[in-house]
Amino acid sequence: MKSLGNIRRxxxxxxxxxxxxxxxxxxxxxxxxxxxxxxxLSVDIHAREFFALLGASGCGKSTLLRMLAGFEAPNSGTIVLDGVDLAGIPPHRRPLNMMFQSYALFPHMSVADNVAFGLKQEKMAKGAIAERVGQMLKLVKLDRFAGRKPHQLSGGQRQRVALARALAKQPKVLLLDEPLGALDKKLREETQFELTDLQYDLGLTFVVVTHDQEEAMTMADRIAVMDAGRICQVATPAEVYEAPNSKFVADFIGSINLFDGEVASSQANRTVIAGPDGSVVAEDPIERSPGTSLCFAVRPEKIAVSHEPPAEGTNGIAGEVWDLAYLGDMTIFHVKLASGTVIKASMVNAARSSREVFTYHDRVWLSFSPDAGVVLER
Structure with missing residues (x-):
């Protein structure tokens, strides 16, 4: 059985x-x-899962998170947490905690006092508070900074203080609203892995809201792609990337090329799609009726670029190099087809020198296998 991508666990x-x-x-x-x-909207989230709500601004992901937290009440429907209906339960009585993008740290309090704030509100014993705060700061590797004020910390350190404070009350679920949005790119990438390791070690359920596709792909066990208040697809990162269920999801997650056309023939798990730039053969388990409008969605890294036509059994479409960018680890090609459609292909530069040299306006062949993409109807 073929696996779609690698899995984290x-x-x-x-x-x-x-x-x-x-x-x-x-x-x-x-x-x-x-x-x-x-x-x-309906969806299930499981214990110990790192679940991501992914979508553009205004798609409803933060509203859904706020309803989970108790800051908003649904007009209809139910939200059940560990068998308990959350309707009417105020935020501070729910067995979950929320970490905001702004971190919302108290500037006049020390790091330790910020982490202890919620525990004091719960009237926990002083000795138990000190022990819990120490555990949390050690967990996020900030025990040396317990006496500092937030303004004396870096952005990444403030983010970890907010995380320690959110975890201090030992919630069943941690909600994270764009938690890494305030960090620079390099620190954000490092923190993504730190968060996944921490979530795994703690065995907690994390629900994160993000508009960053790479962030969701890196951290989540499953991703819910949202649009206009609805969930378009819920699946693992590899499934969302390699087997999107619609043009919207395919286009929203990463880069995609859509070869549009009509079914010319369909049999034996193969569908031939006739388009303006030629026919494309797609590996497709569903038998399609001739004349049905379809598209074959192929990621740029699945498409090879060559001066020579491909071998028999491989899809080949001719075009002209319209643009290219050498990025060191890879080269990005924009190839214009006869119909005017521009196809994006990416080539990994595994060697320091290249056997084939490409430049603007070169006539080239794009090639990809029938199982390189997915057939989409919508």
Missing amino acids: SFSPWSDPDARPMIAIRNVTKRFGEFTAVDD
Whole structure:
């Protein structure tokens, strides 16, 4: 059996029909006046899962997170956490905590006092508070900075203080709203791996909201791609990338090339799609009716560029190099086809020198195998 991409860990309770989800969201709708932010949405999130809500601004992901936290109430539908309906339970009584993008640290308090704030509100014993704060700061590697104020820390360190404070009350679920948005690119990439390691070690359920595709792909066990208040697809990062269920998801996650056309023939797991630039053969388990409008979606890295036509059995389409960029580790090609469609291909520069040299306006062949992409109807 072929696997779609590599997996971070062998953990997939969502594939067990008898598994009970930690969070069960059923037919939830949230309106603000005439605007529907979340539209009849249902999804399950399992214990110990790192779950990402991914979408563009205004798609409803933050509203859904705020309903989980208790800062907003749904107009209809239910949210059940560990078997308990959350309707009417105020935020501070829910067994979850939320980490905001702004971190919301108290500037006049030390790092230790910031982490201890929620524990003091719960009237925990002083000795127990000191022990818990010490554990949390050690966990996020900030025990040496317990006496500092937030302004004396870097952005990454403030982010970890906010994380320690959110974890101090030992919630069943941690909600993270764009948690890495304030960090620079390099620090954000480093922190993504730190968060995944921390979540795995703690065995907690994390639900993160992000608009950053790479962030979701790096951290999450599963991703819910959202648009206009609805979930378009819920799947693992590899499944969302390699087997998107619609043109929207294919286009939203990474770069994609769409070869549009109509079914010329369909048999024996092969569909021939006739388009303006020639026919494309796609590996497709569904038998299609001739004349049906389809597209074959192929990622840039699955397409090879050559001066010579491809071998028999491989799709080949001729075009002209319209643009290219050498990025060191890879070269990006924009190839213009006869119809005017521009196809993006990427080539890994595994060697220091190249056997084939390309430049602007070269006539080239694009080639890709029938199983390089996915057939989409919508």
